[in-house]
Amino acid sequence: MAKLWGGRFTKSTNKLVDAYTASISYDQELAKEDIEGSLAHVQMLGECGIVTEEEAKKIQHGLRSILKKVENGEAQFSTDMEDIHMNIEKMLIDEIGPVGGKLHTGRSRNDQVATDMHLYVRKKTSVLIDLLEDVQYALLEQAKANIETILPGYTHLQRAQPVSFAHHMLAYFWMFERDKGRLRDSVKRINILPLGAGALAGTTFPINRRRVAELLDFDGVYPNSMDAVSDRDFVVEALADCSLIMVHLSRLSEEMVLWSSQEFQFIELDDAFCTGSSIMPQKKNPDVSELLRGKTGRVFGHLIGLLTVLKGLPLAYNKDMQEDKEGIFDTIKTLEGALKLLAPILETMTVKKDRMRHAVEKDYSNATDIADYLAKKGLPFREAHAITGKMVLYAIENKKYLLDLDLAEYKQFSPLFEKDIFDALLPENVMRARESEGGTAPHQIEMQLKLAEACLHQNDSL
């Protein structure tokens, strides 16, 4: 098949070269964005008198009919036409005749592909924000139902202090809120139009870039045509934002794997979201959470991959940059898959309140509260800490927990102890006592829930 750029060539392309350089197998993902960009471009060409209004209408009509084919899955793409841009241009010429060849006036594939990528990343950024919000709603529901549910809070994966399960869930809510903030911030850099930069230096045609920006709902145009065609910062930024989302997802997934294990038994995942073993009939595996955790690797890989592609590239466009696509497409697919599953997994999991409560009874996670008790009676905290340490040691040696010691034993360590120490050390009271702003006391959690809900409602009105 004749190449659209075949004029200066005397031989046909080696088949291996065709296969090696073609990107159509994956950049067909950009078909709609490519057509959207072309529709705006040709509209502007018509308005500026670069093509006649009638030609512009004809081309737009042709593009719309190709768009329909793409949407119905009827579009036939070919490797001979290398990439999505030339495939669509060829389809257009086949559909409406030689006038289709006027579409590419005043533009290059370099500013065209950059525009497609901007449109794609913008669209997917908003999809990700919505999906993150679904997960936030699920976290919020679990939090609301578990304000008084106590479980051990951990540091170093050692039981540290009892916390409310709502508090634990809301910790993730705020991670995802920051993730959404990062995505939203990035929109101001995504929403700049490269089209009109031509191959690298601008164009000789009297185009109106601002009009195209307006038609495509961009906030402005790149002020430098060389930067416009060689910038992929916004893709790197999206990959970085997605990497951090994966960090958060992997941490939550890891907790779900731990919590659903026989060792913890803090939650039970719904049967619909678990899988079995081909050999061990008793098994119910948290495969989704594990895969979610595991897929973090490929997303980090795509980020480092693109950074490496761009490093040291001379201006302006280089074919290396075609390597920007598969990584971001796979990243988006990976995140969409993960977030769509996580929301229902969180919604349907059973929180085993008794198991969690039991875990805080059989440990020393109220020790800090003994030290705080003594410090509140005037002892310097450092001394209070040392005394409490000795008490923990004494209790362990006598195979007791701190609440099992009697008042006489307490008084051996300090005369400051009174009967009220036993109340202070009950897990509920240990949790309730953490009334500082952002702490795990139920009253503080109520305030946190209000803040969280306000964030989601504020987003609704955006």
Ligand code: ARG
């Ligand atoms: N398929 C190419 C890419 O994705 C489109 C731009 C090609 N430009 C060029 N001058 N060969 O980067």
